[in-house]
Amino acid sequence: MAETQTLATVEDTIALGALLGAQLRAGDVVVLSGPLGAGKTVLAKGIAQALDVDGPVTSPTFVLAREHRPRRPGTPAMIHVDLYRLLDESGLDLLAELDSLDLDTELDDAVVVVEWGEGLAERLSERHLDIRLERGAESETRTATWRWYAP
Numbered sequence: 001m002a003e004t005q006t007l008a009t010v011e012d013t014i015a016l017g018a019l020l021g022a023q024l025r026a027g028d029v030v031v032l033s034g035p036l037g038a039g040k041t042v043l044a045k046g047i048a049q050a051l052d053v054d055g056p057v058t059s060p061t062f063v064l065a066r067e068h069r070p071r072r073p074g075t076p077a078m079i080h081v082d083l084y085r086l087l088d089e090s091g092l093d094l095l096a097e098l099d100s101l102d103l104d105t106e107l108d109d110a111v112v113v114v115e116w117g118e119g120l121a122e123r124l125s126e127r128h129l130d131i132r133l134e135r136g137a138e139s140e141t142r143t144a145t146w147r148w149y150a151p
């Protein structure tokens with residue numbers, strides 16, 4: 001069942017990220033979709049806040065992925081991925097791409113947050129949260145629609 005919320009300000013979007021982030025656990029994947037500037041990275045900041053991982057969360061556009069370590073031992077890291085630059089690559093193997101980065105954290109020990117991940121990142125985990133952000137033409141207001149998938 002999809003849920004939806006109107007986000008009038010950046011703070012609202014961070015708060016939604018924090019609310020959803022508090023429900024995530026190691027091994028979960030978050031698939032963030034929506035157009036350029038929709039607020040995917042802002043939402044990822046809220047998720048990072050709830051997970052209590054090191055910041056800052058900035059757009060990983062030029063690096064594929066950034067790793068954010070947990071501040072408290074034993075809690076999941078956050079791996080923040082941006083697939084925008086790879087959207088045109090047909091047959092992209094996301095798992096192989098992530099493997100090739102030699103991250104310090106196993107994907108199973110992290111929450112993996114993927115911008116522009118629609119259609120690719122869902123395959124990383126049976127447990128995933130899809131969040132779509134939309135923006136109107138005139139206002140700063142965003143609309144988030146999200147849905148949990150779990151076996």
Ligand SMILES: Nc1ncnc2c1ncn2[C@@H]1O[C@H](COP(=O)(O)OP(=O)(O)OP(=O)(O)O)[C@@H](O)[C@H]1O
Nearest residue numbers: 007008009010013036037038039040041042140142
């Ligand atoms: N209600 C809102 N929620 C989120 N961001 C907002 C809101 N209102 C205005 N903004 C602004 O919109 C921009 C959202 O940028 P952000 O980098 O999060 O988008 P994005 O979806 O990650 O884009 P990209 O696809 O380029 O990675 C920020 O500059 C933010 O300040």
Ligand SMILES: [Mg+2]
Nearest residue numbers: 040041059115
């Ligand atoms: Mg972004």
